[in-house]
Amino acid sequence: MLAPRSLGGHFFCLRYTGDMDFALTQEHELIREMAYKFGQNEVLPGLAERDREHKSDASMLEKMAEGGIMGMSIPAKYGGSDTDYISLGIACEELERADSTARVVMSVHSGLHSLTLLQWGTEEQKQRWLPDLAKGNRWGGFGLTEPNAGSDAANLRTTATKDGDSYILNGEKTWISLADYAHQFLVITRLTNTDAKAPYAAFIVDRNTPGFSSKAIKGKLGVRAGNTGQIFFENMRVPAENMLGMEGDGFKVAMSALDHGRYTVASGAVGIITACLDACTKYANERSVGGEVIGKKQLVQQMIASMVKGREIGRLLYYKVGWMKNTGQRHTKECSMAKWVNCEAAFDAANKAVEIHGAYGYCDEFPVERYFRNSRGAMIYEGTHEIHTIMQAEYELGYRADKPISRVLPTWPVE
Numbered sequence: 001m002l003a004p005r006s007l008g009g010h011f012f013c014l015r016y017t018g019d020m021d022f023a024l025t026q027e028h029e030l031i032r033e034m035a036y037k038f039g040q041n042e043v044l045p046g047l048a049e050r051d052r053e054h055k056s057d058a059s060m061l062e063k064m065a066e067g068g069i070m071g072m073s074i075p076a077k078y079g080g081s082d083t084d085y086i087s088l089g090i091a092c093e094e095l096e097r098a099d100s101t102a103r104v105v106m107s108v109h110s111g112l113h114s115l116t117l118l119q120w121g122t123e124e125q126k127q128r129w130l131p132d133l134a135k136g137n138r139w140g141g142f143g144l145t146e147p148n149a150g151s152d153a154a155n156l157r158t159t160a161t162k163d164g165d166s167y168i169l170n171g172e173k174t175w176i177s178l179a180d181y182a183h184q185f186l187v188i189t190r191l192t193n194t195d196a197k198a199p200y201a202a203f204i205v206d207r208n209t210p211g212f213s214s215k216a217i218k219g220k221l222g223v224r225a226g227n228t229g230q231i232f233f234e235n236m237r238v239p240a241e242n243m244l245g246m247e248g249d250g251f252k253v254a255m256s257a258l259d260h261g262r263y264t265v266a267s268g269a270v271g272i273i274t275a276c277l278d279a280c281t282k283y284a285n286e287r288s289v290g291g292e293v294i295g296k297k298q299l300v301q302q303m304i305a306s307m308v309k310g311r312e313i314g315r316l317l318y319y320k321v322g323w324m325k326n327t328g329q330r331h332t333k334e335c336s337m338a339k340w341v342n343c344e345a346a347f348d349a350a351n352k353a354v355e356i357h358g359a360y361g362y363c364d365e366f367p368v369e370r371y372f373r374n375s376r377g378a379m380i381y382e383g384t385h386e387i388h389t390i391m392q393a394e395y396e397l398g399y400r401a402d403k404p405i406s407r408v409l410p411t412w413p414v415e
């Protein structure tokens with residue numbers, strides 16, 4: 001048993017075992033309750049209107065910072081809440097049960113940005129950035145995708161050119177979550193003048209650097225209450241000390257980041273399924289057709305049962321990845337599987353939820369049409385449906401294998 005830790009005003013004692021153990025601790029359940037209440041009380045009020053009006057605002061991020069949620073899985077020595085990775089997954093699940101916008105913040109700020117910094121940063125870099133990120137004083141984003149490079153991440157055109165003790169960045173990134181809000185971004189670039197074996201580098205860039213600008217993307221299908229946009233670098237000078245890893249490590253840093261981001265997407269997807277079940281069990285017990293509630297109709301029950309199946313399988317898949325993270329094992333394959341299966345199950349559940357609501361599922365009087373739109377996005381970002389299909393086939397066929405990586409996250413408990 002470890003010493004108690006504080007998160008959102010609650011105190012936890014995290015128990016750790018090296019064996020795979022699917023039993024959640026009492027502390028995990030407390031985190032679930034805390035994240036559920038936060039989602040219902042702080043995320044949901046006014047959300048439907050903001051979603052309808054495509055209106056993002058920073059107040060949700062401020063509330064998440066106040067609630068102590070933004071430092072999850074960051075060790076206490078860096079100002080974090082010192083919770084294990086399964087706790088992070090549970091929080092993502094319960095936040096996305098309210099709305100995908102809150103989980104997206106966790107994915108980019110906690111997963112893609114902070115955990116990658118924790119994994120790859122020097123001690124000086126961690127001391128410099130993590131405490132403010134963990135407290136939510138600063139928000140982190142992640143810039144990999146470019147107009148001509150989404151799935152094809154080996155085709156980046158944003159350049160970093162070494163100039164004395166700095167690098168000059170030029171280019172643009174698109175579809176970047178929190179583009180207008182994040183204080184800093186983890187950005188992957190191509191090096192122009194390098195002797196390194198690989199051409200990429202990763203930098204932490206501050207949005208207040210001259211040459212940086214951003215622009216929101218309008219007219220999205222989903223995550224409408226969240227901010228997504230483009231970020232631009234025009235002769236932007238970034239100090240060499242902001243590089244994560246060495247010259248040539250950029251691609252590995254990006255792939256590590258995806259291991260963390262995909263974990264939060266996979267766990268969040270389970271929250272969408274639960275939200276669909278919340279809405280559908282209520283509706284099916286109220287709506288009568290032919291003199292009986294539709295919950296008594298076998299074909300409706302079949303859809304409910306299918307959602308329950310998706311939720312249970314989804315939890316097992318992400319708990320396993322959380323356990324692998326806790327024990328310091330490479331989990332790229334398992335994380336890809338969890339992200340792929342859970343996002344498909346969430347979209348399928350949302351589709352069924354619309355069906356169960358009939359015409360009422362086709363308008364925003366009920367939340368299920370939002371789940372339908374939001375769950376579609378998760379099948380695109382952090383690796384499309386096709387990319388994960390290919391990855392799983394290649395692992396099985398022996399065309400792809402993961403080597404142990406040199407930089408691992410702290411295992412839990414933190415030594």
Ligand SMILES: Cc1cc2nc3c(=O)[nH]c(=O)nc-3n(C[C@H](O)[C@H](O)[C@H](O)COP(=O)(O)OP(=O)(O)OC[C@H]3O[C@@H](n4cnc5c(N)ncnc54)[C@H](O)[C@@H]3O)c2cc1C
Pocket residue numbers: 108142143144145147149150151152174175176177178223228377380381382383384385386387390
């Ligand atoms: C809401 C949202 C938020 C996002 N947030 C971020 C963020 O914060 N940071 C960031 O860096 N990116 C972000 N993205 C971008 C996202 O990661 C990319 O959109 C995604 O990787 C897909 O790239 P693309 O859109 O360029 O599609 P493309 O790569 O052009 O793919 C188009 C189609 O071709 C298919 N395809 C591609 N390659 C193959 C292949 N080899 N075999 C078979 N089919 C293939 C794809 O599956 C897809 O169906 C976000 C996207 C969205 C929608």
